[in-house]
Amino acid sequence: MTAVSSSPVESSPGSRLLEPERETASAERIREVQLRRAVELSRLAQERSAFYRESFGAAGISPGDIASWEDFETRVPFMSKDAIRAWRDRTGDGFGGLLTVDPSDVTTVTASSGTTGDPTFFVEQWPGQVCSPLTACYLRSLWELGVRPGDTVLCNPAGLRGYLEDGFRALGAVPLLVDTWMGNWDEVAEVIRRYRPTYAQLMSPHLVELERLAHRGVDMRELMSSFVGVGFAGEPLGARMREKLTSEWGLKLWVYTSAGDTGLAWECGEHDGYHLNWDETLVEVLDADGRAVGDGEVGELVVTALDNDVYPLIRYRTDDLVRLTRETCGCGRTSPRMWVLGRAGDETVVAGRAVLPHEVWSIVEQEEETETGLFQIIRPQREVERLRVRVGFEDSGEVDLADLCRRLTASLSSRLGIPADLVDLLPETADQLLRRGSAAKVPRVAKS
Amino acid sequence: MTAVSSSPVESSPGSRLLEPERETASAERIREVQLRRAVELSRLAQERSAFYRESFGAAGISPGDIASWEDFETRVPFMSKDAIRAWRDRTGDGFGGLLTVDPSDVTTVTASSGTTGDPTFFVEQWPGQVCSPLTACYLRSLWELGVRPGDTVLCNPAGLRGYLEDGFRALGAVPLLVDTWMGNWDEVAEVIRRYRPTYAQLMSPHLVELERLAHRGVDMRELMSSFVGVGFAGEPLGARMREKLTSEWGLKLWVYTSAGDTGLAWECGEHDGYHLNWDETLVEVLDADGRAVGDGEVGELVVTALDNDVYPLIRYRTDDLVRLTRETCGCGRTSPRMWVLGRAGDETVVAGRAVLPHEVWSIVEQEEETETGLFQIIRPQREVERLRVRVGFEDSGEVDLADLCRRLTASLSSRLGIPADLVDLLPETADQLLRRGSAAKVPRVAKS
Numbered sequence: 001m002t003a004v005s006s007s008p009v010e011s012s013p014g015s016r017l018l019e020p021e022r023e024t025a026s027a028e029r030i031r032e033v034q035l036r037r038a039v040e041l042s043r044l045a046q047e048r049s050a051f052y053r054e055s056f057g058a059a060g061i062s063p064g065d066i067a068s069w070e071d072f073e074t075r076v077p078f079m080s081k082d083a084i085r086a087w088r089d090r091t092g093d094g095f096g097g098l099l100t101v102d103p104s105d106v107t108t109v110t111a112s113s114g115t116t117g118d119p120t121f122f123v124e125q126w127p128g129q130v131c132s133p134l135t136a137c138y139l140r141s142l143w144e145l146g147v148r149p150g151d152t153v154l155c156n157p158a159g160l161r162g163y164l165e166d167g168f169r170a171l172g173a174v175p176l177l178v179d180t181w182m183g184n185w186d187e188v189a190e191v192i193r194r195y196r197p198t199y200a201q202l203m204s205p206h207l208v209e210l211e212r213l214a215h216r217g218v219d220m221r222e223l224m225s226s227f228v229g230v231g232f233a234g235e236p237l238g239a240r241m242r243e244k245l246t247s248e249w250g251l252k253l254w255v256y257t258s259a260g261d262t263g264l265a266w267e268c269g270e271h272d273g274y275h276l277n278w279d280e281t282l283v284e285v286l287d288a289d290g291r292a293v294g295d296g297e298v299g300e301l302v303v304t305a306l307d308n309d310v311y312p313l314i315r316y317r318t319d320d321l322v323r324l325t326r327e328t329c330g331c332g333r334t335s336p337r338m339w340v341l342g343r344a345g346d347e348t349v350v351a352g353r354a355v356l357p358h359e360v361w362s363i364v365e366q367e368e369e370t371e372t373g374l375f376q377i378i379r380p381q382r383e384v385e386r387l388r389v390r391v392g393f394e395d396s397g398e399v400d401l402a403d404l405c406r407r408l409t410a411s412l413s414s415r416l417g418i419p420a421d422l423v424d425l426l427p428e429t430a431d432q433l434l435r436r437g438s439a440a441k442v443p444r445v446a447k448s
Numbered sequence: 449m450t451a452v453s454s455s456p457v458e459s460s461p462g463s464r465l466l467e468p469e470r471e472t473a474s475a476e477r478i479r480e481v482q483l484r485r486a487v488e489l490s491r492l493a494q495e496r497s498a499f500y501r502e503s504f505g506a507a508g509i510s511p512g513d514i515a516s517w518e519d520f521e522t523r524v525p526f527m528s529k530d531a532i533r534a535w536r537d538r539t540g541d542g543f544g545g546l547l548t549v550d551p552s553d554v555t556t557v558t559a560s561s562g563t564t565g566d567p568t569f570f571v572e573q574w575p576g577q578v579c580s581p582l583t584a585c586y587l588r589s590l591w592e593l594g595v596r597p598g599d600t601v602l603c604n605p606a607g608l609r610g611y612l613e614d615g616f617r618a619l620g621a622v623p624l625l626v627d628t629w630m631g632n633w634d635e636v637a638e639v640i641r642r643y644r645p646t647y648a649q650l651m652s653p654h655l656v657e658l659e660r661l662a663h664r665g666v667d668m669r670e671l672m673s674s675f676v677g678v679g680f681a682g683e684p685l686g687a688r689m690r691e692k693l694t695s696e697w698g699l700k701l702w703v704y705t706s707a708g709d710t711g712l713a714w715e716c717g718e719h720d721g722y723h724l725n726w727d728e729t730l731v732e733v734l735d736a737d738g739r740a741v742g743d744g745e746v747g748e749l750v751v752t753a754l755d756n757d758v759y760p761l762i763r764y765r766t767d768d769l770v771r772l773t774r775e776t777c778g779c780g781r782t783s784p785r786m787w788v789l790g791r792a793g794d795e796t797v798v799a800g801r802a803v804l805p806h807e808v809w810s811i812v813e814q815e816e817e818t819e820t821g822l823f824q825i826i827r828p829q830r831e832v833e834r835l836r837v838r839v840g841f842e843d844s845g846e847v848d849l850a851d852l853c854r855r856l857t858a859s860l861s862s863r864l865g866i867p868a869d870l871v872d873l874l875p876e877t878a879d880q881l882l883r884r885g886s887a888a889k890v891p892r893v894a895k896s
Contacts, residue, residue: 094641110625150552163613163625165556174551176558177610191559191569
């Protein structure tokens with residue numbers, strides 16, 4: 001659906017935006033195209049997917065009934081990862097009843113990182129296009145952060161939702177295909193020195209490797225000086241780590257996150273919220289009763305994947321709590337921007353106060369010994385009387401555990417205004433981090 | 449250069465070979481095309497690459513001088529990884545003086561696994577082709593082992609020489625892009641159960657993960673039953689492990705190896721040597737003085753990459769010791785086959801007898817406690833009076849170290865017929881293996 005996925009780059013090197021016409025289209029024009037796609041997708045899904053035939057049928061919808069925004073927003077039922085999982089378990093269909101084409105006609109199947117222990121799959125078909133629509137939207141951010149045809153870029157094998165090499169080539173960049181995953185950064189450093197890439201994508205586990213290089217005396221500012229920008233995704237980046245990467249090592253970080261599994265949402269050069277690509281993701285923000293909340297208010301992100309006809313995600317409940325603005329951004333883009341507060345399912349109600357993991361994070365990372373921000377909220381059920389937290393500390397051999405425990409408990413209690421206990425302090429060495437690396441994410445809430 | 453890289457699959461599903469005309473061409477026809485390419489490449493390299501301009505010039509060759517096999521085999525100088533490295537260090541040119549086009553015109557840069565601590569880079573350009581020539585040749589093996597259009601296949605992010613997704617698609621297969629690297633196999637097992645892929649590529653570190661699944665009670669034979677074949681590369685596979693994978697778990701293994709960095713060399717269904725793709729790799733097997741040895745005799749593999757005009761490797765000394773046959777194979781292919789004995793640089797002369805790591809391996813893996821075959825030959829210089837070996841053992845807590853040491857020393861001495869010492873027995877847990885996973889290979893010879 002995006003221009004770059006089927007044709008070469010048309011923007012001029014001096015332009016800030018890769019596809020200015022699409023990226024700055026008026027809200028009215030966007031809504032018009034989005035509605036047409038939502039209507040098409042609803043009919044297609046009901047006609048060809050067993051899952052939607054059942055759910056739309058149960059909601060009393062006949063094919064063709066969905067024709068307006070009002071139809072879509074009031075009649076189309078929600079769906080969720082749980083619903084796909086239930087269908088899979090019931091029928092044994094690995095595609096969860098969603099697929100609208102023959103499995104052999106699919107272009108690619110990708111998997112999410114499976115943080116919650118059950119990976120989500122995404123099935124795509126893009127005949128005649130050089131890369132997936134998701135990748136094509138990724139390129140808009142690469143362009144804005146400064147990647148240009150002829151640049152070399154590090155191509156990370158640990159892609160979320162697939163690799164990026166085709167996309168890099170579509171942009172005219174030369175992908176350096178090296179294994180940037182754990183344990184390999186001596187080699188990666190060599191590649192960086194030789195080929196001076198302008199872009200890399202990092203995730204939390206990479207930071208352990210970068211810190212190792214720094215500890216061994218590598219001049220990180222000099223090593224990383226060829227990068228015009230560095231994409232960062234996966235686990236949220238703590239404020240202290242961000243400070244180190246940007247101020248100490250001089251990295252120009254561009255953070256991105258998932259647009260509820262239907263695409264990506266990137267910071268732009270304004271670094272003021274994550275842009276949703278309007279041709280990829282139709283977004284609603286809803287309260288617990290399924291009613292739309294206003295701009296700036298917290299609600300659950302509900303998405304419709306506008307660019308995927310073969311594995312439709314329509315009104316998909318993401319469990320992500322977000323705030324949204326539809327105001328035009330300083331960068332000129334008209335697409336909505338969001339701020340992510342955490343998973344709705346991770347919200348813990350402590351003595352009547354709702355606590356989200358990011359609040360705990362910002363407190364944990366303030367202490368020197370726990371600046372990596374490794375912690376888990378322990379709760380047997382969603383509502384508890386006391387906050388209980390397990391924290392990992394860097395075991396340098398000189399840590400005063402009793403004192404660290406006192407400091408953490410005190411700041412958790414006072415800053416959150418609730419009773420808090422430290423359940424466990426675990427030594428968390430770089431090696432242990434490394435071993436856990438592949439998961440890319442730590443579950444922030446645990447039952448025990 | 450290969451058919452599949454620029455056009456869709458033309459073979460019929462029932463055919464054993466993907467490109468029968470090319471794969472069974474007569475030796476005369478092959479030599480004719482190879483000579484034309486070798487001549488073209490020699491001229492091109494001398495005209496456009498600084499490295500070859502210097503080396504050919506020093507050898508008294510003018511552009512156009514190389515026109516026959518005799519010219520090529522007697523006048524064209526050898527080159528090596530050391531020569532590229534030296535050029536890089538001298539000039540700071542990351543491409544080692546080899547590149548014949550502007551760096552921004554390159555399609556991709558890939559890196560070898562860097563076992564020896566200095567990764568080798570490979571630079572490719574393939575305009576208008578859906579995948580790299582190396583990948584296209586890979587597809588011949590996929591076809592023969594039974595992958596057909598419409599199949600789903602596991603797509604490994606830890607690719608040597610690049611990822612394979614474009615190649616899988618060129619074959620009409622649906623790539624499942626999941627992270628099959630360390631720590632992720634619970635998720636991968638889920639993917640296998642849901643999508644029943646017919647092909648996966650494994651390397652040694654994956655085996656640790658597979659064993660973990662088996663130890664936890666997963667029925668490996670059932671889990672892996674959808675695979676028509678499994679490619680295996682990287683570190684050599686020990687006989688005991690091969691037995692487990694094939695007899696116990698029912699995997700149909702197809703092992704492949706590097707064609708001296710210019711491509712890949714795969715076993716075919718006859719499992720009788722590694723086939724070299726004649727349109728990718730021109731091969732010579734030479735003795736220490738640079739003279740060709742006969743079929744079946746051991747010599748150093750020297751290769752010329754016939755399919756790469758932008759980063760020419762001409763008469764590249766690989767340091768690999770091989771035996772070669774040019775006899776037509778039982779599968780019908782006319783391409784030469786090789787057997788790899790080890791690295792020439794790893795040959796250790798013990799009390800006058802040349803010992804290669806694979807000989808030590810086959811002895812170490814015979815003992816229960818050391819069946820994973822982890823060992824290093826320790827030598828301060830190439831010629832020594834006693835063989836000294838460091839061995840890793842599985843530390844189950846019930847190992848009788850003195851007895852294990854006696855058994856290993858005795859069998860090394862008696863079976864190799866030389867004085868041997870066990871320098872060190874190191875506990876080698878699965879966790880330690882895991883941490884070392886990314887390197888994919890263990891250096892088999894160490895100075896200390």
